[in-house]
Amino acid sequence: MSKLAKRAIDLPEKVEVLFEKDKLKIKGAKGELFLNLKRGINVKIEKDKIYIEKDKKITLAKPFLGLSWSLLKNAIQGVSKGFEKRLLLVGVGFRAQIKGKKLDLQVGCSHPTELDIPEGIEVKIEKATEIILNGIDKMKLGLFAAKIRKIKVPEPYKGKGIRYKEEYVRKKAGKAAKGKGATA
Template identity: 45%
Template sequence: MSRIGKKAVAIPSGVTASIEGKTLTVKGPKGTLTLGLSDLIDYKVEGDEIQVKPANDTKQARAFWGMQRTLVSNLVEGVTEGFAKTLEITGVGYRAMGQGKKLKLQLGYSHDVDLDVPEGLEVKTPDQTTIVISGIDKQSVGQFAAEIRRWRKPEPYKGKGIKYRGEYVFRKEGKKK
C-alpha cells in the first residue's frame, strides 16, 4: 500500500478541479494546469478533495499510485502558491543579468551564455550572483534551473560554479608538494 497515495489531495478555497476525458484541469489564482491521466489509476473529485486510487491490483498500478497522487498535489500547490528555485553563482567574474525574456550569464567562457526564459516562468536576478526562477509548473521550474546549472556545475576544489541554494558541495584538498 502506498502511504502517499492513500492521502486525499485537499483543494483549497479559490481552486477548482475537473476531470474531462483523460485530463485533470486545476484552476486557481495563479493560473491553470492540466495533467494527462493514466488508465491504471482512478481519479475522483469529491467536494474539496481529489481521491487517487489504483484501478486494479497489478504491480504497475500500485507503482504509479503514489507518483500520480504527487503529480496531482503539485498541480494544486502550483496554482495556489507556485514554485521557486534559487541558484547561487560562485567565482571571480561569474555573474548573471536578467534582460526581459533573456538571461545573460558570464561564466568564464570566451563568450556570454544567453538563455531564453521558457514561457510561464519568471527569472529574477536580485544581485549579480543570485538567480531566482519561479513559476506554477514544478517540472518546468526544475528543468530550467538544471539547464542553467549545467553550464558550470560546482567544482570541489575551489567551489566555483552554479549551485542550488542550500546545496552542499563536498570540498577536496588540493595537491601537496
C-alpha cells in the same frame, strides 16, 4: 498499493479541479495546469479533498498511483502558491543579466552564455550573483534550474560555479595539501 495514494489531498479554497477521462485541469489563483493520467487511474473529488483510485480491471495502473498522487499534489500547490528556486553564482566576475526573453550568464567562459527563458517561468536577478526562478509547474522549473546549473557545475576545490542556494559543495584538499606529510 502506494502508501501515498491512500491519503487524501487537501484542496485549497480557490483551487478548482476538473476531471475528464484521463485528463485533469487544475485552476487556481496563479494560473492553470493540465495533467494527463495513465489509463485506469481515477480521481474522486469531494468538497475539499481529492482521492486517487485505480481501476481494479487494469493492473498496469497500480505502479502509477503514487506518481499520479505526487504530480496532482504538486500541481495544486503550484497553482495556489507557486514554486521558487534560487541559484547562486560563485566565482570572480560571475554575473547574470536578463536581456529580453533570454538569460545572459557570464561564468568564466570566453563568451557569454544565453538561455531562452521558458514560458511560465519568471526570472529575477537579485544582486548580480543570485538568480530567482518562479513558476507554477514544478517539473518545468526544476528542469530549467538544472539546465542553468549544468553550464558551470560547482567544482570541489574552490567551490566556483553555479549552485542551488541550499546546496552544500563538499570541498577537497588540493594536491599540495595532500602530500604535505609525505617524504620523498
